[in-house]
Amino acid sequence: MDSAADYIFNAGFWISMASMFYFPVIYLHVFAGISLISIKSMRWRDRLQLLIGAITPIFLVFTVYYFFHLENVFYKEYWLDHLGYILPPYPTTWNNIIIGIFVGFFVALCLMMYGSITSKSGIHVKKKIEILYWYILFCTLIMPFQPQFPIQGLLLYNPALGIFLAIIFLNIKSKQIAEILHLVLLLLVLISQFYF
Known part of the structure; x- marks a missing residue:
């Protein structure tokens, strides 16, 4: 068994967990993939472990919303409310x-x-x-x-x-x-x- 498997899964898992609280963190999955390539030769299994780790918390939270028939609320609160792109000038104080x-x-x-x-x-x-x-x-x-x-x-x-x-x-x-x-x-x- 690959000793890095736990760490790869945990990287994807905790990045997705952090994205539940601050959505732009989800883009760090790209960073995790690049850093894995930099540290070790990344096989398809490593990519799959990272992907499964990334999907797991989102799937579990969606399951709870689905159980209470609130999947539209999940889609709106997790995806739609947080997707966007701000253009300059940024709001400044x-x-x-x-x-x-x-x-x-x-x-x-x-x-x-x-x-x-x-x-x-x-x-x-x-x-x-x-x-x-x-x-x-x-x-x-x-x-x-x-x-x-x-x-x-x-x-x-x-x-x-x-x-x-x-x-x-x-x-x-x-x-x-x-x-x-x-x-x-x-x-x-x-x-x-x-x-x-």
Whole structure:
């Protein structure tokens, strides 16, 4: 038995579960397929495991709606209400602009630090880091595919940005500068909790 089978199924399953709460996440199934190709040679069985994992939660929720004769409600709430494409100009408030600037700054920082992040890494680690960069790209690509522009969509960047910022902090030679930057980030997080 393939030891990766559970992980492949779980990737599809949990992406679909997340799409129940924030629909644009469903587009990350494409990212999961590409990252599987990058990590290992993907066979038809792996594609099938990912597809079954992706369909399972949607099927189970549809079954509950079907049991209560609400399949039209499921179709409307899960698909129709969430499919859309927003065109510029995006609805903006000062909160959205400031948070977007912060996230954009950290994404740009991680992109500029690509060389230092991957410089002392082995080939397997480089593959995984490249997958995180692909993840950032896919998060950027799925932003317009939603009916509104909720700022919560920027939370999709957090896993990759957290890993990259940790690597950047570990690579800083002066520990005092790293501690000061960490304190500034902590203060920004606390300020954002009360004002945004």
